[in-house]
Amino acid sequence: xxxxxxxxxxxxxxxxxxxxSSLELTRACLQRIARLNPEINAFITIDEEGALQAARExxxxxxxxxxxxxxxxxxxxxxxxxxxxxRTTCASAMxxxxxxxxxxxxxxxxRTAGAVLLGKTNMDEFAMxxxxxxxxxxxxxxxxxxxxxxxGSSGGSAAAMAAGMCLGALGTxxxxxxxxxxxxxxxxxxxxxxxxxxxxxxIAFASSLDQAGPMTRTVEDAALLLQVMAGHDPLDATSIxxxxxxxxxxxxxxxxxxxxxxxxxxxxxxxNHEIRAAIEAVQEVYRELGATLVPISLPMTGHAIxxxxxxxxxxxxxxxxxxxxxxxxxxxxxxxxLRDLYCRTRAEGFGPEVKRRIMLGTYVLSSGYYDAYxxxxxxxxxxxxxxxxxxxxxHRLTAILTxxxxxxxxxxxxxxxxxxxxxxxxxxxxxxxxxGLPAISxxxxxxARGLPIGFQLIGRPLDEPAILATGHAFxxxxxxxxxxxxxxxx
Amino acid sequence: MSTDFETVIGxxxxxxxxxxxxxxxxxxxxxxxxxxTQICPVCAAFPGVLPVxxxxxxxxxxxxxxxxxxxxxxxxxxxxxxxxxxxxxxxxQISQFELPIVEHGELIIEPEGAPSRRIGITRIHMEVDAGKxxxxxxxxxxxxxxxxxxxxxxxxxxxxxxxxxxEAGAYLKKLRSIVRYLEVCDGNMEEGSFRCDANVSVRPxxxxxxGTRAEVKNLNSIRNVMRAIEYEAQRQIDLIESGGKVVxxxxxxxxxxxxxxxxxxxxxxxxxxxxxxxxxxxxxxAPERIAAIRATMPELPDAKARRFRDTLGxxxxxxxxxxxxxxxxxxxxxxxxxxxPADAKSVANWVTGDxxxxxxxxxxxxxxxxxxxxxxxxxxxMIQENVISGKIAKTVFALLWEQGGGDPRRIVAEKxxxxxxxxxxxxxxxxxxxxxxxxxxxxxQAGKSQLLGFFVGEIMKATRGKANPGVVxxxxxxxxxxx
Ligand SMILES: [Zn+2]
Numbered sequence: 001x002x003x004x005x006x007x008x009x010x011x012x013x014x015x016x017x018x019x020x021s022s023l024e025l026t027r028a029c030l031q032r033i034a035r036l037n038p039e040i041n042a043f044i045t046i047d048e049e050g051a052l053q054a055a056r057e058x059x060x061x062x063x064x065x066x067x068x069x070x071x072x073x074x075x076x077x078x079x080x081x082x083x084x085x086x087r088t089t090c091a092s093a094m095x096x097x098x099x100x101x102x103x104x105x106x107x108x109x110x111r112t113a114g115a116v117l118l119g120k121t122n123m124d125e126f127a128m129x130x131x132x133x134x135x136x137x138x139x140x141x142x143x144x145x146x147x148x149x150x151x152g153s154s155g156g157s158a159a160a161m162a163a164g165m166c167l168g169a170l171g172t173x174x175x176x177x178x179x180x181x182x183x184x185x186x187x188x189x190x191x192x193x194x195x196x197x198x199x200x201x202x203i204a205f206a207s208s209l210d211q212a213g214p215m216t217r218t219v220e221d222a223a224l225l226l227q228v229m230a231g232h233d234p235l236d237a238t239s240i241x242x243x244x245x246x247x248x249x250x251x252x253x254x255x256x257x258x259x260x261x262x263x264x265x266x267x268x269x270x271x272n273h274e275i276r277a278a279i280e281a282v283q284e285v286y287r288e289l290g291a292t293l294v295p296i297s298l299p300m301t302g303h304a305i306x307x308x309x310x311x312x313x314x315x316x317x318x319x320x321x322x323x324x325x326x327x328x329x330x331x332x333x334x335x336x337x338l339r340d341l342y343c344r345t346r347a348e349g350f351g352p353e354v355k356r357r358i359m360l361g362t363y364v365l366s367s368g369y370y371d372a373y374x375x376x377x378x379x380x381x382x383x384x385x386x387x388x389x390x391x392x393x394x395h396r397l398t399a400i401l402t403x404x405x406x407x408x409x410x411x412x413x414x415x416x417x418x419x420x421x422x423x424x425x426x427x428x429x430x431x432x433x434x435x436g437l438p439a440i441s442x443x444x445x446x447x448a449r450g451l452p453i454g455f456q457l458i459g460r461p462l463d464e465p466a467i468l469a470t471g472h473a474f475x476x477x478x479x480x481x482x483x484x485x486x487x488x489x490x
Numbered sequence: 491m492s493t494d495f496e497t498v499i500g501x502x503x504x505x506x507x508x509x510x511x512x513x514x515x516x517x518x519x520x521x522x523x524x525x526x527t528q529i530c531p532v533c534a535a536f537p538g539v540l541p542v543x544x545x546x547x548x549x550x551x552x553x554x555x556x557x558x559x560x561x562x563x564x565x566x567x568x569x570x571x572x573x574x575x576x577x578x579x580x581x582x583q584i585s586q587f588e589l590p591i592v593e594h595g596e597l598i599i600e601p602e603g604a605p606s607r608r609i610g611i612t613r614i615h616m617e618v619d620a621g622k623x624x625x626x627x628x629x630x631x632x633x634x635x636x637x638x639x640x641x642x643x644x645x646x647x648x649x650x651x652x653x654x655x656x657e658a659g660a661y662l663k664k665l666r667s668i669v670r671y672l673e674v675c676d677g678n679m680e681e682g683s684f685r686c687d688a689n690v691s692v693r694p695x696x697x698x699x700x701g702t703r704a705e706v707k708n709l710n711s712i713r714n715v716m717r718a719i720e721y722e723a724q725r726q727i728d729l730i731e732s733g734g735k736v737v738x739x740x741x742x743x744x745x746x747x748x749x750x751x752x753x754x755x756x757x758x759x760x761x762x763x764x765x766x767x768x769x770x771x772x773x774x775x776a777p778e779r780i781a782a783i784r785a786t787m788p789e790l791p792d793a794k795a796r797r798f799r800d801t802l803g804x805x806x807x808x809x810x811x812x813x814x815x816x817x818x819x820x821x822x823x824x825x826x827x828x829x830x831p832a833d834a835k836s837v838a839n840w841v842t843g844d845x846x847x848x849x850x851x852x853x854x855x856x857x858x859x860x861x862x863x864x865x866x867x868x869x870x871x872m873i874q875e876n877v878i879s880g881k882i883a884k885t886v887f888a889l890l891w892e893q894g895g896g897d898p899r900r901i902v903a904e905k906x907x908x909x910x911x912x913x914x915x916x917x918x919x920x921x922x923x924x925x926x927x928x929x930x931x932x933x934x935q936a937g938k939s940q941l942l943g944f945f946v947g948e949i950m951k952a953t954r955g956k957a958n959p960g961v962v963x964x965x966x967x968x969x970x971x972x973x
Contacts, residue, residue, distance in 0.1 A: 080538075081538075082536075088537070090537070098537070101531065101536075102536070102539070104538060200538065200539065200540050201538045203537040203538040204537075204538060206768075207769050235542060236540050237540065237543065237769065237771055238768075238769065238771055314765060315768055318570050318572050321574065322537070322580050324576070324581060326579070326634065327535075327579060328534075328536060328537075342574055365572070365763035370763075
């Protein structure tokens with residue numbers, strides 16, 4: 001059903017015009033969270049006091065005319081971003097009581113811009129999962145159908161957006177964790193180019209793949225959030241030192257110069273026919289808008305899942321070694337000795353999916369296996385990146401269009417006993433992380449059950465403006481982004 | 491007949507670099523502070539924090555690489571070495587693995603009483619130091635102090651080219667001297683800023699293949715390195731000769747009991763699961779940067795000793811002594827600069843003789859010498875200028891030492907120690923002394939020429955050492971001949 005939940009851009013204009021206050025917007029969000037969260041479980045921590053305080057400060061700032069487009073905007077923050085003085089759990093028992101003494105660069109920039117942080121959203125434990133079922137704080141339910149998953153790992157942020165609990169949200173994307181939940185909840189989700197947004201203070205899962213991005217109602221909203229999030233950070237050696245373009249200014253564009261690649265590998269027999277039909281309709285929209293559609297091939301596509309499930313767990317097994325019970329987080333009671341402290345702390349603190357990936361990663365890095373697995377995966381990873389760069393160059397493409405997910409929201413419990421079928425949920429998104437490219441997921445239809453379908457636009461490195469503009473054109477021509485779950489009203 | 495064995499040694503040295511801040515965060519790189527007061531979330535590996543490389547570490551690695559004639563790698567990668575230990579907060583050490591910054595270096599050593607030899611340096615790589623576990627003063631628990639976490643290290647690995655404890659000692663001394671000259675490390679083994687592990691094996695002399703090696707740790711002085719190598723080599727020889735087999739293992743040196751004992755075997759060795767550090771992009775070094783560093787390299791001990799020998803005319807021995815440490819060489823050169831018109835030889839004699847004698851006797855470092863180089867230089871200059879005699883100079887030196895420096899020219903002036911060179915005044919004194927000893931004059935003239943010394947001594951006594959001995963000698967000879 002179409003109901004117009006407010007967009008971030010509209011709220012920003014209303015705040016500037018004085019027709020609404022940040023305190024009113026923030027209270028409305030907090031009330032909606034209070035009403036819906038017990039059922040949806042999108043938030044792990046709600047910071048009512050901090051949010052109201054920030055809203056008052058934002059209103060004062062707007063009154064002084066010192067505001068930015070984000071001043072006074074209530075946002076939901078994935079609980080993977082360290083927030084100074086505010087509990088940050090990564091949805092793990094390991095960090096259930098962890099209060100960071102520092103602020104992540106991204107949330108710090110949002111606070112400086114005057115945004116209101118409502119609280120910390122639920123996610124898969126340490127961002128490892130595609131259904132939000134690995135959270136220590138219980139699964140998130142999809143506002144479109146409470147028996148179904150919102151996807152993962154940024155499931156809490158996606159559900160909060162879909163249910164209108166916030167005007168924008170932050171997610172992180174290692175293998176599809178922004179885009180897949182965006183697709184499954186009918187919102188817009190952008191994974192920027194690797195290095196475009198600082199990773200400092202964002203709890204690491206797989207360092208060479210992790211990237212923060214906005215989850216919003218519209219492409220325009222994503223552009224406004226990215227504007228503040230993006231940029232070089234001296235605290236992150238992998239962040240890119242390149243100027244940040246004006247993303248909102250790049251939105252209006254003439255699609256007659258735009259060439260969109262359609263990779264055959266993403267439209268194989270496994271693709272659900274309703275999704276296939278929806279993506280074909282998207283192509284039709286673009287054709288009508290004057291864009292040129294180009295059939296292309298990305299032959300390395302099929303190698304993405306095994307490559308990813310070597311590299312990501314390898315990095316994770318090392319990144320998660322710091323959770324040893326010595327300096328912060330969970331510590332086992334009455335350890336007999338050091339070994340017992342390590343073993344029980346980690347056995348008690350980590351859930352089964354995290355343990356599975358630590359074991360997998362430890363195995364592939366082990367002496368005697370490194371060359372067969374990790375080194376080989378790095379080589380394939382380079383080939384996957386070359387696959388994309390070759391296609392972009394050869395066909396002079398602006399973007400590549402694919403489905404975001406091979407299926408719509410699945411039932412809670414449907415896949416969580418079968419890791420491999422769960423891993424296949426990210427088959428359309430993982431390549432992009434391996435290649436470090438920017439990609440955005442946009443809603444483009446509903447299936448027979450009334451569940452949202454998403455499509456993905458993949459861009460060249462640092463060419464967020466192109467995919468934002470191409471996506472924006474679609475949202476100007478369609479209303480899929482304005483659909484909200486049944487029962488969710490403004 | 492028993493086999494003649496040869497010892498084969500390779501050394502791994504960890505040098506702590508003297509950067510202002512730590513390698514991956516802005517914390518001060520400082521020792522001696524209260525536990526856990528020099529740390530930040532990066533040091534303590536809190537969730538989500540990231541390392542950022544301190545470029546000063548690169549420069550020091552390049553300087554060290556150039557000093558040992560090594561090849562500098564232009565594209566450097568860091569790797570993670572994974573293992574659990576409480577003093578290693580991240581659960582991994584950031585190091586370099588497959589691609590170290592320096593390879594194919596060398597060091598020429600000159601062991602005492604043996605010919606000089608070239609020792610290969612396999613590699614030098616950058617890495618981070620761990621914290622410290624403290625076990626003292628508590629029961630059933632340990633403390634962790636992370637102040638040292640994040641200290642930059644260079645690990646310098648030699649080829650198995652060393653053949654004796656003496657060569658190992660000479661290698662260590664040479665390397666330590668070089669890092670001190672470069673001012674990249676203070677070289678303090680006792681405090682652990684210059685740490686050494688030794689890989690020791692033995693083989694029948696003439697054999698091609700190496701024997702199985704043991705890695706010996708806990709060596710906190712050059713003397714201990716040498717003792718441990720001697721012990722370990724003999725242990726392996728005894729073992730082989732009694733029909734046993736050396737096993738590959740890590741052994742700890744026990745300096746009190748003078749032996750090594752097994753710490754862990756090969757089977758218990760860690761699998762470090764090295765992989766490229768994803769938080770640090772590869773570091774590319776511009777060739778211009780290497781050239782710039784090369785242009786500012788200090789003169790190193792070998793080159794300095796050569797110059798002391800060839801240009802200053804010092805003996806091989808003096809040149810060696812004076813360049814053994816950066817500080818001593820600096821002291822010598824500063825003294826020489828202030829000692830003109832005196833020549834280098836007399837300055838070297840003073841520095842290696844009177845000064846070092848006193849320094850060593852009192853167990854001081856040259857940097858703590860109570861007599862500054864400037865003062866010693868001025869003192870030596872006065873001898874050359876005939877202002878004072880060598881004997882008086884020793885008195886003034888003692889005074890300078892007691893009062894911890896001062897201006898020797900003022901001391902000489904104030905105490906009236908100026909040498910008498912006035913021919914007339916000395917002549918009068920010579921005549922006075924000769925008049926007192928007519929019988930000795932007769933003996934001298936009868937051929938007892940050693941009596942000249944007696945007369946000189948009497949005259950010096952009478953002038954309280956201030957008469958110029960050259961003038962005295964001259965006058966005496968004249969008078970004794972003619973009288
Ligand atoms: Zn620090």
